[in-house]
Amino acid sequence: MPPAMSELRFNRVTGDWVVVATDRSVPPENFVRKAAPRESPSHVPDCPFCPGNESQNETVLAEPPGSNWEVRIVKSSFPALQPECEHELSGGLMNRRLKGFGYHEVVVETPLHNKFIWERSAGELRALLNAMKARYLAIAEDERVALVVLYKNHGSGAGSFVEHPHCQILATPVVPNDVRRRSVDALRFFDENGQCMFCAMIQQELADEQRIVHLTRNFVSFVPFAAVSPFHIWMMPLRHSPDFGWTMKGEIEDLAEHLRVLLRKISLGLNNPDFNFVIRSMVQRYSDLRSFHWYLSVVPRVSLPAGFELGSGMFINATLPEKSAEFLRKVKVDPAG
Numbered sequence: 001m002p003p004a005m006s007e008l009r010f011n012r013v014t015g016d017w018v019v020v021a022t023d024r025s026v027p028p029e030n031f032v033r034k035a036a037p038r039e040s041p042s043h044v045p046d047c048p049f050c051p052g053n054e055s056q057n058e059t060v061l062a063e064p065p066g067s068n069w070e071v072r073i074v075k076s077s078f079p080a081l082q083p084e085c086e087h088e089l090s091g092g093l094m095n096r097r098l099k100g101f102g103y104h105e106v107v108v109e110t111p112l113h114n115k116f117i118w119e120r121s122a123g124e125l126r127a128l129l130n131a132m133k134a135r136y137l138a139i140a141e142d143e144r145v146a147l148v149v150l151y152k153n154h155g156s157g158a159g160s161f162v163e164h165p166h167c168q169i170l171a172t173p174v175v176p177n178d179v180r181r182r183s184v185d186a187l188r189f190f191d192e193n194g195q196c197m198f199c200a201m202i203q204q205e206l207a208d209e210q211r212i213v214h215l216t217r218n219f220v221s222f223v224p225f226a227a228v229s230p231f232h233i234w235m236m237p238l239r240h241s242p243d244f245g246w247t248m249k250g251e252i253e254d255l256a257e258h259l260r261v262l263l264r265k266i267s268l269g270l271n272n273p274d275f276n277f278v279i280r281s282m283v284q285r286y287s288d289l290r291s292f293h294w295y296l297s298v299v300p301r302v303s304l305p306a307g308f309e310l311g312s313g314m315f316i317n318a319t320l321p322e323k324s325a326e327f328l329r330k331v332k333v334d335p336a337g
Contacts, residue, residue: 009226013197015185018226019316026318028327031230031302033271040114040163048077049108049164060105063131070124071131072108073169079104080170087144087173103139103148103171107132113164116272117152118263125256128167133252135169137245140283145171147179148283150244155274157301175286183282183292190291198293199240211325214262218254221262221298223325228315229303231270231324235262235296242292244281259296261333266300269331274301 005023010016048056051067057074064070081102091097109117109128117125132150139148152167153160175183189197205211205222213233214221221235235258237251247255266275281294309315 011224011226011228012189013182013186013201013224015181016226016228017314018228019314020226020320021316021318022320025320025323026230028230028319028323031270031273031300031319033273033302035271042112042114044113044164047113047162047164049074049106049162049166050113051111057106061131061135063127069111071110071128073131073135074106074108076104076106076168081172083142098173101144101173103142103145103169105135105169107135107167107169109165109167116154116165116267118260118267120260122253122257122260125260126253129252129256129259132167132169133245133247136281139169139171140245142171143285144173145283146175146286147172148281149278150281151276151278153276155301157274158276158299160274179280179282183287186291186293187288190288196240196291196293198236198295202236202238210322213265213325213328214258216254216258218251219258221258223321223328225321227317227321227324229299229317230319231266231300231302231328232317232321233262233266233298233328235259235298236293237295240293242282242287242289242294243284244279244294245283262298264333265328265331266298268333269328270300270302275299276301 006019006021008017009020011018043050047053057077059072059074061073062069062071081100081104083101083103085099085101087101088099089096107128110120110124136148136150139145148169148171150167150169186197193200202220206220211222211225212220213223218238219235220238221233223232224234237247239251241247266273275298277296277298279294279296282292303318305315
């Protein structure tokens, strides 16, 4: 019997080649988490994010204000970067350095210790997204800030070691090379083709239909043609928008419902896997408004990079993106519950 065949697929947005199994890909069911569901109480007395322990963190924003908050944003107790640092550059060409200026904050999603993001109502998620957007815009006003990243780590396999549901905000004074490269490539694509590269990708995915996971009036979620790992999903606004901060009220409402359904599909279908999500957006002063398009990336941690990935920077995806999308599409989610 001849060996199984694979193919290399090119991701136009990231500029990466990915090895994708085709003829004999691993069935999506093989990635369902085998462990028993996590169980925890609704309140943990020594948890720094549970109600009653507000004095352990400096509050930046609370909605609604006061002790009956539903969403609370606090300064990180172990910040990677701090706004109090001077924005000071030193060193030469080969040893350039900046002091650790930036912002690092934690978004406490809920007062309940055991209510995870996919278990929330659309209204609760809307409040969370509005708080994150407000803080994103406030931080972006600081002229020293070059990039604001909103992200979530769920589970130890995704880098989280605090169980209480939370997201994080980290802002840097520089544009990292990965972000800069994508931005420059998007501008080049616009100059060559006269349209946004991300909008072109959305049009292609909607036409192909095979990799669509969820579609609503303002957003589409799909497994990219050259996804680097099983169930890797991109959620994109259908309206061209370079900045998450530009998201309008009706879009936030739709985003909340869309995200709730998407994460519930992942949780139910894969048995609550560890995952990351990140909002990739550019602040206006560093963005070409015509060519960049913000989006949210969700990465279930159902596989790990190994030696080849670390040595080459090229990923091997053992499951067809089309099969991953089909698996998640079939997961039934109660739109009201």
